[in-house]
Structures are given as C-alpha cells and as structure tokens.
Amino acid sequence: MGTDGLKILVVDDEPNICTGLSKGLKSEAERIDVASSGEEGLERFSQLRHDIVITDVRLPGEIDGLDLVRQIHETHPETHIIVITAYGTVETAVEAMRRGAYDFVTKPIDLNVIRHQVQQAAEHHRLVTENHRLRDQLAEVGTISEIVGNCKATHDVLRQVRQVAQTDATVLILGESGTGKELTARAIHQLSPRHDKPFVTVNMGALPDSLLESELFGHEKGAFTDAIRQKIGSFEAAHEGTIFLDEVTETSPKSQVELLRVLEAREIRRVGGDKTIPIDVRVVSATNKDFDDLIRDGEFREDLYYRLNVIPIRVPALRERREDIPLLVEHFLNHFCKRYGREPKRMAVEAMNALISFGWPGNVRQLRNFMERLVVTVPTDVVHLADLPAETISSPSAVCGSLSTAVEEAERNAILAALASCNYHREKTAKLLNISIRSLHYKMNRYGLH
Ligand SMILES: Nc1ncnc2c1ncn2[C@@H]1O[C@H](COP(=O)(O)OP(=O)(O)OP(=O)(O)O)[C@@H](O)[C@H]1O
Ligand SMILES: [Mg+2]
Numbered sequence: 001m002g003t004d005g006l007k008i009l010v011v012d013d014e015p016n017i018c019t020g021l022s023k024g025l026k027s028e029a030e031r032i033d034v035a036s037s038g039e040e041g042l043e044r045f046s047q048l049r050h051d052i053v054i055t056d057v058r059l060p061g062e063i064d065g066l067d068l069v070r071q072i073h074e075t076h077p078e079t080h081i082i083v084i085t086a087y088g089t090v091e092t093a094v095e096a097m098r099r100g101a102y103d104f105v106t107k108p109i110d111l112n113v114i115r116h117q118v119q120q121a122a123e124h125h126r127l128v129t130e131n132h133r134l135r136d137q138l139a140e141v142g143t144i145s146e147i148v149g150n151c152k153a154t155h156d157v158l159r160q161v162r163q164v165a166q167t168d169a170t171v172l173i174l175g176e177s178g179t180g181k182e183l184t185a186r187a188i189h190q191l192s193p194r195h196d197k198p199f200v201t202v203n204m205g206a207l208p209d210s211l212l213e214s215e216l217f218g219h220e221k222g223a224f225t226d227a228i229r230q231k232i233g234s235f236e237a238a239h240e241g242t243i244f245l246d247e248v249t250e251t252s253p254k255s256q257v258e259l260l261r262v263l264e265a266r267e268i269r270r271v272g273g274d275k276t277i278p279i280d281v282r283v284v285s286a287t288n289k290d291f292d293d294l295i296r297d298g299e300f301r302e303d304l305y306y307r308l309n310v311i312p313i314r315v316p317a318l319r320e321r322r323e324d325i326p327l328l329v330e331h332f333l334n335h336f337c338k339r340y341g342r343e344p345k346r347m348a349v350e351a352m353n354a355l356i357s358f359g360w361p362g363n364v365r366q367l368r369n370f371m372e373r374l375v376v377t378v379p380t381d382v383v384h385l386a387d388l389p390a391e392t393i394s395s396p397s398a399v400c401g402s403l404s405t406a407v408e409e410a411e412r413n414a415i416l417a418a419l420a421s422c423n424y425h426r427e428k429t430a431k432l433l434n435i436s437i438r439s440l441h442y443k444m445n446r447y448g449l450h
Contacts, residue, residue: 006122008032009050011041011068012084013060017109021054024111028118038063045072049079051125052118054105056084057092066096073100080121084109147183148331151323153316157184160313165191170263172248172308173286175315177432178365181286182246184315188284189242197241200234205250212255214271217262223272235268238281245285248308249294253301260304283308288434318360318367325356328364332371343381345374350385358392359410361433391419412447415440 006029010021018034025032033048035041038059045053053072057065069081083096083104093104102124103117147158164171165188173181182201189199207215214223218233234243251259262268263283267276285308294300318325329347337344347355360366370392378387419429430440 005030007048007050008052009045011035011055025118037061038068041068052080052121054082069096069101070099082117148328149324150327151321153321154324157315161187164311168282170310171284172312176317176363177288178363179315180364181315185244185284194241198238199242200238201244201246202234203246205247209252209254217268217270219271220273235279240280242282248285249287249289249300256301256304263307318363322356328367329355332368336372336375340375345381348382348384351383351388354388415443
C-alpha cells in the first residue's frame with residue numbers, strides 16, 4: 001500500500017532511536033517528525049495530528065509516555081499509538097494498551113518488527129478513514145437523494161438544509177400538507193454531526209395534554225394511575241440527537257408553557273419526578289398552519305414562536321415547483337413498480353402534461369398516492385391520459401381561456417381532486433386544502449360540486 005499522506009510522530013529522548021526510526025520507516029510514511037520529550041511530543045501532535053505515534057514509555061520531564069498515550073487517546077482515539085518498552089516490562093506495555101495504545105515494541109528495536117506494526121496500523125487507519133468517508137457519502141446520497149427534485153425552489157431548500165445541518169440552531173419548517181416537511185427534518189438530522197444519534201418524532205396534535213407531557217418528558221413509576229413503570233420521554237430519548245416536533249401549532253396553551261420552559265432551560269423533569277435532567281437536543285418543528293393568524297387569535301404564544309422560529313425553512317407547494325413533477329412521477333413510478341413486482345411503466349406525454357398542470361392540493365403526498373394507485377390499476381406499460389381519473393385532468397380550456405378562468409378552473413380541479421382523495425369527506429377535504437369548512441362549502445356551491 002502507498003503512504004497515503006501518512007504522518008508518523010516518534011517521541012524518544014534517545015537521539016539514536018529517533019534517527020534510526022526516522023530512517024527505517026521513511027518508506028512507510030509521507031512525513032516523520034521527532035520529539036525528545038512528552039511536552040514536545042504533545043505540541044508537535046497538536047500541530048500536525050499524526051496518524052501514528054510511536055513513543056517511549058520513559059520520557060524526561062513532567063509528561064511521561066503513559067500520560068502521552070492517555071492524553072492523545074482521549075482527544076484523538078483514531079490515532080494509532082505504539083509504545084516502546086524496555087525488554088521484559090510487560091506490565092508497562094499492558095498499562096499502555098489499557099490507556100489506548102494500539103501495539104507495543106520492546107527494546108532493542110527490531111526495525112522489521114516495527115515496520116510491520118506500522119504497516120498494520122496504516123492499513124487499519126486507511127480502513128477507518130475509508131469507512132468514515134463512505135458513511136458520510138451514504139448519508140448524503142441516502143437522504144438528500146430521497147428528496148427528489150431539481151428545480152430552483154428545491155435546490156434552495158436543500159442548500160438551507162445543508163447550511164443549518166452544520167449548526168445546532170432550532171429550525172422551523174413551514175409548508176402545506178404533504179410538501180415534504182418531515183423528509184426535510186430528517187435530512188437536516190442526517191446531514192448534521194448528530195446523524196448517528198437518535199431522530200425522534202413527536203406528533204404534537206395527536207395526543208391529549210395529559211399524555212403529551214408524559215410522551216415528551218417521560219414519567220416516574222406511580223406518577224399517575226396508569227404509570228406502572230418508569231417511562232423515558234422523547235426529549236430524553238433524543239439525547240444528543242434531534243427531536244422533531246411535528247404539527248407544533250396543535251399544542252395546547254398549557255403544553256406550550258411547558259415546552260417554552262424546557263426550550264429555555266434545556267432541562268426536563270419527568271412527570272412525578274423531582275430531579276431535573278439536562279438535555280442536549282437539536283429542535284426541529286413543523287407546521288402547515290399560518291402562525292400569524294394563530295398568534296393574532298391568541299392560540300399560540302408569541303414567545304414560544306420566537307423560540308422555535310430561529311431559522312425558518314419554507315418548503316414550497318408542489319404547484320410552485322411544477323418542474324419537479326416529471327422527476328417525482330418517474331421516481332414514484334419506479335418505486336411502486338418495483339414494490340408491486342410490475343414491469344417498469346412510463347407516462348404518455350399527454351398524461352404527464354395533465355399531471356404537471358394539475359394543482360396538487362395535497363402536494364407530493366397526493367402525487368405519491370396517485371402514482372401508487374396508477375401502478376396497481378393500469379395493466380399496460382404505458383399510462384395514457386385516459387387512464388387518469390377524471391378529476392386529475394385539467395381541462396384544456398384552462399390553458400386557452402382568460403387568466404381568471406384558468407385560475408377558477410384550477411381551483412375547481414383542486415377541490416375536486418382533494419374531495420376525491422379524501423373520499424368526499426368534507427372536513428378532511430377542508431383540512432387538506434387548508435381552508436375553513438365554510439369556505440369549502442361556499443366554493444363547492446360556486447363551482448357546482450356536490
Ligand atoms: N421531494 C420529495 N421527494 C420524494 N418524496 C417526497 C418529497 N417530498 C415529499 N415526499 C414524500 O411525500 C410524502 C409526504 O412527505 P412528508 O410526510 O415529509 O410531508 P409533510 O410536509 O410532513 O406532510 P404533513 O404536513 O401532512 O405532515 C412522504 O411519503 C415523502 O416521502
Ligand atoms: Mg408531516
């Protein structure tokens with residue numbers, strides 16, 4: 001194997017050993033430095049971060065070889081340390097290994113032996129580095145590439161994701177239902193230094209107050225009637241990782257107070273417990289609601305909003321990035337054909353055009369569900385316009401007529417499709433469209449939809 005930019009540090013107070021090793025190991029490394037005391041060794045190491053350190057156990061000065069091993073290993077566990085011991089002092093060698101040395105060599109030093117040890121260390125070092133590189137690459141490909149899209153708006157989101165991922169800043173993700181907010185939150189975690197620690201999602205709207213507190217903060221055994229055993233809450237479970245507070249606007253006023261306290265103090269108390277537990281978590285939250293309205297109506301605390309909204313990321317609606325639709329269609333077609341063991345399918349042009357001009361009120365999730373249905377229901381390998389459900393096909397008149405007609409047509413189609421995708425359940429439809437049920441009824445009347 002090549003020297004791969006390998007750096008070796010030799011620490012010994014005997015000049016003969018330093019020169020001997022420098023010469024003897026020259027072909028194994030790109031650079032070899034020497035130091036004659038522990039202090040000097042540490043200083044050189046802190047400048048150059050050598051991959052392999054070879055040190056005598058006995059050194060003059062305050063820092064002896066064993067101290068050096070401990071200090072380097074504590075701060076740079078990936079560094080390979082080989083200690084030199086006098087013949088027969090196995091105890092010292094064992095102690096050195098216990099403190100983090102990788103190998104030892106006895107005096108008088110046999111150059112062939114130490115060369116072999118250095119080669120092994122170098123190989124090990126190369127594998128570890130390679131592994132890290134592959135893991136980083138996988139994290140990048142695996143998560144960022146799950147976010148399919150190539151238009152400017154999507155690139156902007158990805159750029160923001162990469163930027164905030166490097167920091168611990170609190171992030172608020174805004175966007176309509178189904179735009180990919182959770183996917184975005186996961187990407188932030190995956191690209192952050194916390195990626196090998198937990199990512200914990202809490203759906204703030206799904207639980208009543210009493211349960212939410214114990215979900216978030218945990219409880220002690222006997223804290224309430226059903227607390228038959230101790231429970232670790234999401235904040236504790238996410239320690240050193242990321243907590244994702246989904247639908248954060250659904251939090252009750254009481255829980256908002258609790259949440260604010262925890263975010264400010266960075267410590268929690270389990271329900272029924274008296275001990276405070278410090279937490280180290282990155283907080284990402286998301287909502288599809290309009291904060292301005294909620295704050296104005298007194299439904300959401302402004303102080304909590306500012307805590308959560310340190311860095312906002314807005315995920316655009318699918319209709320604001322129509323250029324991504326063909327890519328997404330392709331992606332979901334492949335995905336579901338594989339999953340259902342179907343031959344690969346493709347979209348006829350008019351069919352694709354219809355999908356592109358459709359309004360997608362349920363955004364990417366709606367498109368995804370739609371493609372799944374197509375894969376299951378269309379037997380042929382080409383999907384034609386006629387295969388699409390009527391509600392998805394925007395009328396061509398929308399393109400030919402005036403702008404206001406086009407807008408109305410688009411709105412009508414959006415409502416139709418939303419109704420269809422919610423099984424004509426009106427409350428769900430209104431929610432999906434992010435409008436009030438009254439407004440939905442009004443529009444349905446206006447467009448003659450029943
Ligand atoms: N850019 C994208 N590329 C590929 N898949 C996507 C993309 N955006 C969203 N999806 C998929 O669409 C679905 C909805 O995404 P996600 O759950 O992240 O949306 P959301 O904004 O959290 O929705 P909601 O507001 O309803 O909770 C998921 O299956 C997700 O994998
Ligand atoms: Mg979500």
